[in-house]
Amino acid sequence: MQHVIVFIEQRSGQTRKVTYELATEARKIADALGGKAHAVVLGAGAPAIAEQLKGYPLDVVHVAEDPDVDKYFLDPMVDYVEAVARETGPALILVPNTMLGRDVAGRLTARLEAGLLSDVTDFHFENGRAVGIAPKLQGSTVTGCTFKDSQYGIATVRPNAFSAQAGGSGAQVVPLAKPSGKQYALTIENDVEEATGEMGLEEAPVVVSGGRGLGGPEPFTTLLRPLADALGGAVGASRAAADAGWVPYSMQIGQTGKIVSPQLYIAVGISGAIQHKVGMQTSGTIVAINRDGAVPIADFADLMVVGDLFQIVPELTNLVTGAKAHA
């Protein structure tokens, strides 16, 4: 028997969609493994998130609104999650495959002497063990991996891989005791929000992404942003666009950037080199707009439109906006 523990990523009471995806999936995995579904939510704003999580099929939500979580980098979070894991006993710990989630997962690997499965997009079960399915080697291979022992296991889970569904009979919200005797080495002196980044790129249902073909930074705001807004999505970029300084690296999708898996990916003026493909090839539907029809992305797009992006994108934005207005 193994329990499931979900690490909830949140910031000042704001969380990500993947939180609810994991809260939903945790129930299914816990039932399959014969354990309970737990969640851990930490830092300023944690109680508000815990309250929302009552609407999802979890058994216990552990909460600590400890100011140290936001004052010191990572260590307090790792200590709390470890404490919950020690208290529940053998467990599979789910964390979102995000910048923060990966940090937490790596540290827990050593703390709990546990296996780590990364970038999991599906789970199945064999002989009472969880098997994590994940794309590997730049998407050229799909692997199914499991944990060798039945103690602790950790999985980073790709956002958008599972659907969120509210339900359950209301989790019990339990305050967490502060782990004692801990010293925190890394002080967060300053925490700055920058408007330039793209929040939630990894979990946006639609991503409109721009590359070299855009020719400069302006079209990201004047062309892509309106289309992304009309479709309810986020704006991404290729490495060429980030390297050129047109957008911050946090918007870059690909091998050295973010990996996204939206329902719809629109690549605008992107040739689709392997470096980019790695970051978006598991998207549901891929539409490419490019002046040149012989670019690599033609090999893995579902729809390849050869034409002038500067004319096509605004017209498409109008059509989408019009359709939404009549819906």
Added chain:
Amino acid sequence: MKIVVTVKLVPDTNAAKRIDPGTKRLVRTGLETVINPFDEYAIEAALQLKERLADGSTVTIFTMAPETAKETIRKALAMGADDAVMLSDAGLEGSDVWATSYAASQALKKIGFDLVIAGGLADDGNTGGVPGAVAEYLGVPALTNVRKIEEAGNGKLRAQRETDSGYQVVSGPLPSLITVTMAVGEPRYASLKGIMGAKKKTITAMALAELGLERAVGTDGAKTQVLEISAPKPREKARVVEAADGASGAQAIFEFLRERKLI
């Protein structure tokens, strides 16, 4: 200050890859290996710091790879690193994230360091878990996703780290481990002088027996097990539309999205 950069060698992105159905591991034989692209940024950050400090600080490259990968490591030395240590041992084969982290940490303990710099992700496994686990076993702080090292020396470290919504300024002690993002700057090319000089630099071979490990690594020590390997589902061939003008191109996309119920 002794700066150690951890480097992973990965199969070239553009090379065709094959999984051995028996061992369920990547067949590395005959496959060109390159320095993990993220790790090149770690090397760049280390060299920048060494140049800035200009106090005799050194940059050591550490990797776990077969001896045959020596030439690839020389590329890091040609960029400007001072020397390298290679932990090469058949007993490492089959190591997963945990086993890799444990073995690497024990090697780093032996090498000694003031600052360990690692890349944020590996290109082949994409776990990102190793640096944090290594720091745990080393008992040093792990400061991740650094875009700028503001201060490093005299037992103190201050850096800007990227977050999804901006950045944080974080300070802590040395020794520490950091991971860097691409924002530290484009990795430099090796100069001809660098390439020539690299031939004379020392690459020290290290074996597991020297580390006195208390736990098994490799396949026996791994905490995870690959059960199945398959090829991803191929996509159907794209529908291609030649758009004479903006309106017809937009219409084609719009109808396609409707067909797929995406609008």
